[in-house]
Amino acid sequence: PLANFSGTYQCSLVEEILKDARIPLVTQYSSGFAIAFGLQSTEGDLGDQVFMVPEDRLQEAKDILCANGVLCDISERLLRRCLTDIVEPLLKNQKQDFDRLIRFVAVNNKETVRAVFQFTIAEEGGEKLLVDLFFMMAQEGSPGLKKLARVLNATMDDDFGKRFLSEANGGAKTTRLSLLDIIPDLPVTSWRIESLAAALRDEDEEIRDAGSEALFAMAGVDYGYEPDAAPDRREAAVQQMLRESGFH
Numbered sequence: 001p002l003a004n005f006s007g008t009y010q011c012s013l014v015e016e017i018l019k020d021a022r023i024p025l026v027t028q029y030s031s032g033f034a035i036a037f038g039l040q041s042t043e044g045d046l047g048d049q050v051f052m053v054p055e056d057r058l059q060e061a062k063d064i065l066c067a068n069g070v071l072c073d074i075s076e077r078l079l080r081r082c083l084t085d086i087v088e089p090l091l092k093n094q095k096q097d098f099d100r101l102i103r104f105v106a107v108n109n110k111e112t113v114r115a116v117f118q119f120t121i122a123e124e125g126g127e128k129l130l131v132d133l134f135f136m137m138a139q140e141g142s143p144g145l146k147k148l149a150r151v152l153n154a155t156m157d158d159d160f161g162k163r164f165l166s167e168a169n170g171g172a173k174t175t176r177l178s179l180l181d182i183i184p185d186l187p188v189t190s191w192r193i194e195s196l197a198a199a200l201r202d203e204d205e206e207i208r209d210a211g212s213e214a215l216f217a218m219a220g221v222d223y224g225y226e227p228d229a230a231p232d233r234r235e236a237a238v239q240q241m242l243r244e245s246g247f248h
Contacts, residue, residue, distance in 0.1 A: 013107055014051060014065065021064050026052045068107075078108075082116050091125050098136050105137070105144035113144055117151040127155055135167055138178040145178055149185045161191035168195035173207070180210040184217040193245050200225060200238050208234070215241065 011027075018025045028050050053061045066078070086100050105113050120126040130152055137145045152160075164186075168179045180199055186192045196218070199211030208227035216222045223244075225237035 017068050023053050023057050023061050087120050102142050110147050113147050139175045141174045141178050146182050149182045165191050169198045177210050180214045183214040197238050
């Protein structure tokens with residue numbers, strides 16, 4: 001095995017890079033598939049796609065992916081390059097261009113991305129930078145939003161909650177769907193429940209459907225909520241959720 005990746009964008013990118021290099025590639029989906037790549041072993045998540053190449057071309061494949069900024073371990077060289085070339089300029093520059101950082105998050109594995117986020121949040125101005133990045137990634141529907149949410153989790157204060165509510169309730173549809181997808185990863189707060197309730201009551205069935213999925217992922221029950229049910233039945237389920245969540 002060469003590596004495991006998750007996300008359509010990341011998998012497509014890896015396939016394209018290896019195809020251009022004419023390296024034979026076999027893929028399969030795996031749960032809990034352990035891979036060894038460089039210095040680190042990583043446990044694959046459910047739905048990860050495992051990439052395998054011939055043993056005699058394994059190092060070549062690693063080198064090509066590395067040259068394209070796609071790795072499956074925490075590479076000190078890649079981290080230093082990201083921090084020096086991408087993060088530090090963002091911290092110093094008031095006119096921030098997040099495009100390179102968003103791409104870095106999209107194409108690299110969770111260990112590498114988490115290390116970058118953890119370094120950034122410890123720097124002066126780093127928390128604000130990551131919060132701005134969070135909402136920009138939500139607006140663009142970018143991969144990696146859950147990784148960032150988990151790093152920011154302990155710092156999500158009332159100001160963050162107000163901004164989250166504003167975007168989750170009144171933002172563009174892409175933004176709202178992105179934020180609903182990560183609701184189960186957020187701390188237990190009134191603004192999380194409020195944004196979920198608003199989605200469950202929304203006029204757009206796609207928003208309600210995303211809210212329903214978030215509700216079940218968060219609570220393990222759906223309180224009888226069905227996105228296509230009559231408004232009174234939907235509202236009864238929302239009221240029950242609010243009561244049992246202690247926010248009614």
